[in-house]
Amino acid sequence: MPIYGTALLSLCLLTGLTVGRLIGAALGVDADIGGVGIAMILLIIGCDSLQRRRLMKAPTENGIVFWGQMYVPIVVAMAASQNVLGALSGGVMAIVAGLAAVALSFVLVAVLAKGGSKEEKGS
Amino acid sequence: MSILEGILIKNGLLTAFSLIGVTMLVSYWASEKLTRGRLHGSAIAILIGLLMAVLAGGKNGLSDIPMLSGVGLMGGAMLRDFAIVATAFGVRMEEFIKSGFIGIVSLFLGLFVSFFAGGVVAFAFGYRDAVSITTIGAGAATYIVGPVTGGAIGASSEVIALSIAAGLVKAIAVMIATPFLAKAIGLNNPRAAMIFGGLMGTNSGVMAGLAATDPKLVPYGAMTATFYTGLGCLLGPSVVFMIARALF
Numbered sequence: 260m261p262i263y264g265t266a267l268l269s270l271c272l273l274t275g276l277t278v279g280r281l282i283g284a285a286l287g288v289d290a291d292i293g294g295v296g297i298a299m300i301l302l303i304i305g306c307d308s309l310q311r312r313r314l315m316k317a318p319t320e321n322g323i324v325f326w327g328q329m330y331v332p333i334v335v336a337m338a339a340s341q342n343v344l345g346a347l348s349g350g351v352m353a354i355v356a357g358l359a360a361v362a363l364s365f366v367l368v369a370v371l372a373k374g375g376s377k378e379e380k381g382s
Numbered sequence: 383m384s385i386l387e388g389i390l391i392k393n394g395l396l397t398a399f400s401l402i403g404v405t406m407l408v409s410y411w412a413s414e415k416l417t418r419g420r421l422h423g424s425a426i427a428i429l430i431g432l433l434m435a436v437l438a439g440g441k442n443g444l445s446d447i448p449m450l451s452g453v454g455l456m457g458g459a460m461l462r463d464f465a466i467v468a469t470a471f472g473v474r475m476e477e478f479i480k481s482g483f484i485g486i487v488s489l490f491l492g493l494f495v496s497f498f499a500g501g502v503v504a505f506a507f508g509y510r511d512a513v514s515i516t517t518i519g520a521g522a523a524t525y526i527v528g529p530v531t532g533g534a535i536g537a538s539s540e541v542i543a544l545s546i547a548a549g550l551v552k553a554i555a556v557m558i559a560t561p562f563l564a565k566a567i568g569l570n571n572p573r574a575a576m577i578f579g580g581l582m583g584t585n586s587g588v589m590a591g592l593a594a595t596d597p598k599l600v601p602y603g604a605m606t607a608t609f610y611t612g613l614g615c616l617l618g619p620s621v622v623f624m625i626a627r628a629l630f
Contacts, residue, residue: 272467283612290530292612295463296605299470300478306471320471327468329461331424331597332402334590336457338431338557339402339444341586346554349547353521356503356544357551360496360522361559364581367495369567371488371581372574 264322271301387449394452402456405430425561425594432554466589470601478605481573485606488580493614496523496583497622500548512626514541519626520618521545522552524584526611531618553587560591569595572602579603583610 272295279294286292306323309315347354390397409430410423417426440446445454455461478485500522501515509515517537521528521544528545531537537545560569560578568574579588579602588607592600 268464268468272464275467276463279608279612283615286616288530288612288615290526290612290615292616293609295466295608298463298467299473299601299605300475302467302470303473303475307475323468323471325468326465327471330465330469330600331427331593332399332406333457333461333465334593335405335424335427335431336398336402336453337462337586338428338457338590339434339438340442340454340457341432341435341554342441342550343432343435343443343554344439345441346547346550349544349551352503352507352518353544353547354551355507356500356518356522356548358555359499359503360548361552361555361582363495363499364492365559365563365567367488367491368569368574368578368581371484371491371577372568372571 261318261322261325264319264324265326266322267305267319268302268323268326271305272298274298274301390449391451394450395455396452397450398452398456401450401453422561422594424597428557428590428594432557462589466600466604469597469604473601477572477602478576481576481602484573485576485580488577489583489606489609489613492581492583493523493610493617494622495581496552497618500545501626509541510630512623512630513537515630516618516623516626517541517545518548519622520614521548523549523614523618524611525549525553527614527618530615531623534619535623549584553584556582556584556587557590557594560587561594564595569599572599575599575602576606580606580610583607583614585611 275298276291276294278297279291282292283290306315406423406427409427413419413421413423413426435443438444438447442454444450497519500519504515504518509518513535514537516535517528517532518541520531525546526549528549529542532542532545564570569578575592582588585607588603589600592603
């Protein structure tokens, strides 16, 4: 049944968010550190072990795959709920500060990403 | 009319599914017919989403309109994180491990570059105290790191508001710019996506930017970006503030 997959996905995220919060608390910050990443690792490991034991049936998979396919529309809904006006009304300094960080980061992505891909092509 | 309105409000999530579904349909049609696929359908959809948020005008965009409050639930943290974890299904663990080291490097590099860029801009605009410079720099990391850092080191509410605005500008700029710059910066493989997520850090920006570029890259960018805000909240009020205090 698809609900098995959806339940597994939910458990992974709930566990990940809890662990992320605990890591944050251990380091003394009131924030989630890596919750989603931990949940993704749990999901990969969980699905892998189920597949190995042949317990992963197609309907179960569908209960996970469906939500992955809903990702883009959910991001569109997220974009539509952003405080875009708030960003623009922050004044010139806020806009310049935000754009400067983005511009510098894009340059660094180009340096780091291209540097490695050449090596990979060579090997 | 009021009967329909009542139904749309009561079934907010369904209203959101319908509205976003039509938005996707229009966007993918426009992508194919008007840009011949050069601009990805999801990129157009995200732009339309941002535009609708501007037109709605509120603090939470479209979801401030009672009839469309379901958009806030659909695009809120719960379903967003849920869908993003689901995209990891079918990804092999080795892909993450292979790029793990460069991912961690890009995380720290990305945080310091954003703190630096924001701090320099704050300085250029006349701020001379370590607290304000650190807070605005933190805002240039993400709009969560800004207020968390500012709150911890005692920044004024005006500076904290500026830091949130800087973070919002960053998130939106990443959403819009990524699909256009992806080719030029080599963002077309899992390794580059992990670097991208670590350097940009802003969750919403990274997720929307990658969705508009190539949805297959989403789990990789999300994997590193998910550590960014937490690490920023950790480093901002401590290491970065100490550096700023030593300088000013």
